[in-house]
Amino acid sequence: MRRYDVVVVGGGPAGLAAAVAARAGGRRSVAVIERDRELGGILNQCVHSGFGLVTFGEELTGPEYAARWADAAAESGAEVLLGSMVLDVSAGPEGPAVTCVSAERGVERIGAGAVVLAMGCRERPAGALGIPGFRPAGVFTAGCAQRLVNREGLLPGREVVILGSGDIGLIMARRLTLEGAHVACVAELMPYSSGLKRNVVQCLDDFGIPLLLSHTVTRVEGRRRVEAVEVSRVDGAGRPVPGTGVRYPCDTLLLSVGLLPENELSRAAGVELSPVTRGPVVDDSLMTSVPGVFACGNVLHVHDLVDYVSQEATRAGECAGAWADGARGSGRTVPVVAGTGVRSAVPQRVDVARMPDELVVRLRVDGVYERRSLVARAGGEVVARRRRDILVPGEMEQVTLRREALLGLGGVDAITIGLEA
């Protein structure tokens, strides 16, 4: 059986940054296994710009950002297995192993000192939504439309309604408009946009496309092809208000209603998943509940900015490498609890004795809040505080925990992060 110090599953931005970090300048053997024929993951179809300001200090397009990391991975000497699909990840007494299949080498088993899961996410499909009516042609996820337009050069339709204000839907509203289609409106169930504010401004406002908050699609008309959709207002509980429906004749309905971490492999490997993030539960080293198996990027929790994916993945790669070298934590972790107004926080557990001097906890709030502080408390004491003018669920927030501050308290049982005045 072939064996590497670290095996990375998935060659998107998360997998590539993890691989570069795990290589540690050539000190360890690293393999990246990617099912596609090229590296870079979903960024290859995100041709708009807005990537890399944090990492490279310049505004890059998705393919450029992906290419920088693919080049860095190649330079680092990490081995890349393309066209290879991982079927199984398991943990045995000799450490984890993965099974993958490729046209060239068939099915093979590869041993590892540590495995990094970086499979990304997929879009919530149409079937997951309870829209009444037929399922005619012309209903696409926004990411599918993005691939059609950007990679195949095809326009999915001419008259478009978009359900959901996720970033990909907003980006596609602009893209389709520039390609000559007419986007009638973007309907969002929640009273706030789930995408970045800048995307609402530059993708909708720039083109006069209305964003209908607290609205949803209540009917799809057409048997073979979409002919019209009905958009209705919803009440505070998200239920359509009868009599508010407006009919939009159109040939295309795009769905941008959320991303789901791709965790079939993780589940089969026995990794504990969080019902809130839908990704693995991890500690401060980004290790899952299965020893030696780490996770980062969109498979761990859905990010809105790829720069933070790269930062998180760098840490996962470093920690996976250290695990492969034999480093172990203190064995005692305390939970990071999502307090008032916070929906989820990652990592969910912290080993205070082992954690780095500064540990970034990434989180999402559960509603729109103005002028609040994100406060981390341990045993009633404030250990971190961050003032925010505005907090929205569509934008990931972060709080930095300092090891010194936590050690200074003596024993800590839990760290709670919540919103305070």
Added chain:
Amino acid sequence: MGAGGAGEKSDKVLTCIRCPRGCRVTVALGAGGKVEAVSGNACPRGDSYARAEVTAPVRSVTTTVPVDGARDEGRVAVKTVREVPKGAVLDVVRALADVRATAPVEIGDVIARDVAGTGVDVVATSRAR
């Protein structure tokens, strides 16, 4: 809107789109629409964005064009090297609808010069071999 129109002082609130932080920037406009002050921006890029936005707004344009002679890729991604006037965005996209690239293409290769008379070049942002 006050009856006095452009002659009066007013404040304009914008969302800076130069980075994902999306600061709310307030531009104080003096008589005649002159920018008197910019506030709320967390960095200098927001100041230049706000000034440009109220006087001569600009945007960068990205799209893809077909590529001939490549092994795998059917299209390459492209962008304007600089921002173009907001009003020219549609002209740029239309001009690029007729452009084809020829493999091999490297990131940064010029795909079209002086696109739609803007004086701005369009370069590749993905590779084709």
